[in-house]
Structure formats: structure tokens, C-alpha cells
Amino acid sequence: NAGVTQTPKFRILKIGQSMTLQCTQDMNHNYMYWYRQDPGMGLKLIYYSVGAGITDKGEVPNGYNVSRSTTEDFPLRLELAAPSQTSVYFCASTVLPLYEQYFGPGTRLTVT
């Protein structure tokens, strides 16, 4: 039982490039989330999903896209990378009514 896994761990992008951050969970959780963490700012919700085929915007969705074709996977897509997207990205999952979120190890992204 690996929990929540994220790839890659680190990535450097040039402005305008695109990439996909991968997230997989093996706990059969229906809820999955993407957060970004900036220094001194806590975590902010980008997108979340309540199940396969259902996604919704969080607090800071601009510049990102998501899809959820399976229960296990919840990839986050950056289409035109900008320096403002330099951050650490965390994926998390949960099942209701427990609600405690299990976090992956994070992806540190730098856009230059």
C-alpha cells in the first residue's frame, strides 16, 4: 500500500512550456485534491475531484487543468508555464466521512 504517489519530485520548466504532474493513490479514495504551497502562504486548493469524471475548481485554478478518468489517477496539467507557477505541488486524497486527507510527497516545480 503506497498511499499517494507523485511524479516527478523535481522539475524545471522554461516559460511557455507545458507539463503534467502525475498523482496516483491506491486507497480507493473517491476524493482527490491538488494544492500548491508557496513560502509563508500555507496550502491553496487548485482543483479537486469527487470521483471519476467529476472535477471542480478550487481557490487558485487559473493556468491549470485536471482530468479524472479513473479512481486512482488525478493528473494536473500546466499548459503555458509562467514564473508565478513556481511552487511545491501536493496531491491528496480522502474518503468521506473520515475526511482526513492523505498527502503525497510533493513536486517542486521551478519555472524560469
Added chain:
Amino acid sequence: AQSVTQPDIHITVSEGASLELRCNYSYGATPYLFWYVQSPGQGLQLLLKYFSGDTLVQGIKGFEAEFKRSQSSFNLRKPSVHWSDAAEYFCAVGLLYSGGGADGLTFGKGTHLIIQP
């Protein structure tokens, strides 16, 4: 708007001393309340959570937290800290809706705990 406030950005405590980290929230109803810990370069680990029942909850690693509805607070405590407790601590809140759904958690900005020998 929903918000979570952790008023202390940094706290320095001597090893063996007691610890209290403060958290206040602003929500229309009593939310689920969580404390997470993040070691450098790591993901977040759940310390404890509260939704209902006994207002003093016990967590892992010897931590506890007390919910005070009248003060909209959920402060984290530990009677005696260890050097390994040095980390970033986040308070978070979330709501379960009457229809059974939920969205993401709202996090405070975190408190950086430094342990002095």
C-alpha cells in the same frame, strides 16, 4: 469568507518545555478541524482531527488539541517537546455539506517550530 489564522509565524521552545500553537478559524458552522505537521522537504502528516464529541482530542506523537467553540479556536499542545518536533505545523479546516459532499481544506499559513537544545 472562510479563513484560518495561525498568529505565530515562528515559535522557539526549549527541548523539554511545553508547547502551544494557536489556531483560530472563521466559518459559518463548526467545521472539521485538523492539525498537520510538515518536516523539511516532506509532505504533510496528520497529527489529529476534530469534528464532534470530546473537545480535547489526542493525536500522534504525544500531541493534543482543544476545540473551544466560544473562541473559534483549535490550539495544539504538547507537554514536553523533543528536538524531532522541529517542523512546520499547519491548522486546517473543512466542511461536510448537508448533501454529504465536501470540498478541499482551508489551511492556515503555518507556524515554524524551532527547538532549542
